[in-house]
Amino acid sequence: MFYIVGLGLCDEKDITVRGLEAVKGSTRVYLEAYTSILMVPKERLEAFYGKELIVADRDMVETQSDEILKNADKEDVSLLIVGDPLGATTHTDIVLRARALGIPVRIVNNASIMNAAGVCGLQLYNFGQTVSLVFYTESWKPDSWYDRVKENMANGLHTLLLLDIKVKEQSDENLARGRKIYEPPRYMSIPTAVQQIAETEASRGEGVLDPSTTLAIALSRVGGHTPPPGSPGETIVSGTLEDLLHTPAEAFGEPLHSLVIVGKRLHHLEVEYASEWAVDKVRWREVAEKVYGCALE
Structure with missing residues (x-):
């Protein structure tokens, strides 16, 4: 059996009982280490699970999946994913590869930013398309995400923006020269x-x-209510985009960060809930009333 196990968002204790049983019963356990990160080092996972973890980088998952799937039709193998297993298309692809090889697959779900974003007080059923925002460069500034947000806004829906992660990336020069030298994360x-x-x-x-x-809510380390000593936990900051732009960087906490753009189908309870973290509570409510047309009590 090939298990794809969601780890949740915070630390080694977020794994489900079903997921932990799969890990303990597997002969090999891989940790996918590039679409997201946990808030604790690999060694803490290994100590808690009682298993050695094989770090699976982008190259292994995308081009060497046969190595991961080796003998998974005869023994249990687990691939651990931060958040929920099917939050990235990469993991859908490896499921299809396993099926093509006749390997049975079992998905063990867990919390992800897609549902945990509700911690900011906005109702999940009022969210539209989720959008990824990549790092701009001097010569490459893709703005197709803007059109997706525009569609959501036209329907009054909130937008969850997933912010870019660069892990084990090569510079253009090293890539061109075929040198396995990687940039810092x-x-x-x-x-x-x-x-x-x-x-x-x-x-x-x-x-x-x-x-x-435009109202927005910044999220950092969602799910990190009980962080390890010395590590900041969950941080939420709400305000207009302008408010967030002028807020000191340290106020947003440690990565990973996400951003929610608030849609016009805004309920007064959502406004009240998120005002707890507003940079300027008066402006937050004023924009909600005058621009978003939300009748506050």
């Missing part, structure tokens, strides 16, 4: 994301994401 922060959003809005000029009148 980079995780997009809220300030970078909001700056890119403002830049794209200025370029497009459609008024969809006017920084002064």
Whole structure:
């Protein structure tokens, strides 16, 4: 059996009982280490699970899946995924590869940012398409995400923006020369994301994401209520995009960061709930009433 096990969002204790049973019964256990990160080192997982973990980077998962799936038709093999197993298309692909080889697959679900984003107080059924925001460069500033947000906004729906992660990436020079030298990991922060959003809005000029009148909620380390000593846990900051743009970077906490763009189908209870973390509570409520048309009690 090939198990794809969700680990949840925080630490070694977020795994489900069913997931832990699969791990303990597996002859090989792989840890996918590039689509997201946990808040604790691999060694803590190994100590808790009682198993050695084989780190599976992008190259292994995407081009060497046969190695992961080897003998999985005769013995149990587990692939551990931060969050929920099917939150990335990469993992859907390996399921299809396993099926093609006649290997039985079992998915063990867990919490992911897709549902844990509800911690900010916005109702999950009022979310539209989830969008990824990549790091801009001087020569590459893809803005197709803007159109997805625009569609959500037209329907009054909130948008969850997943911010870029760069793990085990090569520079253009090292890639061209075939040198296996990797850049340090980079995780997009809220300030970078909001700056890119403002830049794209200025370029497009459609008024969809006017920084002064668009409400947003920044999320950091969702699920990290009981972090390890010395490690900051969950952080939530709400305000207009303009408020977030002028908020000190340290206020947003450690990565990973996500950002929610608030849609116009906004309920007064959502406004009240998220006002707890507002940079400016008066402006938060004022924009909700005057721009979003939310009748506050």
